[in-house]
Amino acid sequence: MQHYYKSEAPEVVATVREFYQAKGLMSEQLAELGKLFGGAIAQMRDITSHYAGGVKLPDSRDLDVHWRRPDEYGYRSLRARAVSPKGITKEQRKTIRIEHERLCELWAQHCPPRLRTHDYWGRLNVNTGNLMLCGGIKFEHQGIAYFALGFDINMADHEAKVAAGKPTSGWINGAVEILPSEYEAARLAKVGGAA
Secondary structure, eight states: OOEEEEEOOHHHHHHHHHHHHHHHHHHHHHHHHHHHHTSOEEEEEOSSEEEEEEEEOOOOGGGGGTBOOOOTTSEEOBOSSOOOOTTOOHHHHHHHHHHHHHHHHHHHHHSOOOEEHHHHHHHTTOOHHHHHHHOEEEEEETTEEEEEESSOOOHHHHHHHHHHTOOOOOOOTTOEEOOHHHHHHHHHHHHTOOO
């Protein structure tokens, strides 16, 4: 069951806005990284962060020296070590090793760091354990932060648990529960759909 909330508290709105600004900056950095490597970068995410995945490169055996075979979507990951073909000279192996070191350094210099989503949820006082178990979405629209959470952030329950020293779902400052229809109208307005 989803629970819907909104908050107009300036620090809450600023945190949600900051997350999406960081996500936008990461997208720009991934696009630049893709230009350096000659293919789009997979924008990946796991349960706690967003990060750079593989590079969309051709399915050419020539690339296998430095890159893993493409996944089902055509993205390749840079190998930890180059895999030299058999039957080549020592000088050719050295050239391959130098090129691989260059590729690894280029990746390390230009790959954006992971965007840790739980850092932002933590700043909002949301228990990330509950978030991992039940899920949650946040966005900002017209100076209001909206939340769809798979758990209730009941204020009375929160205060009772804090007083008892028990774990709590947390309380988002200024959050008030709203109807799903209000949340959905704001979401559609944000993405440009009809309300």
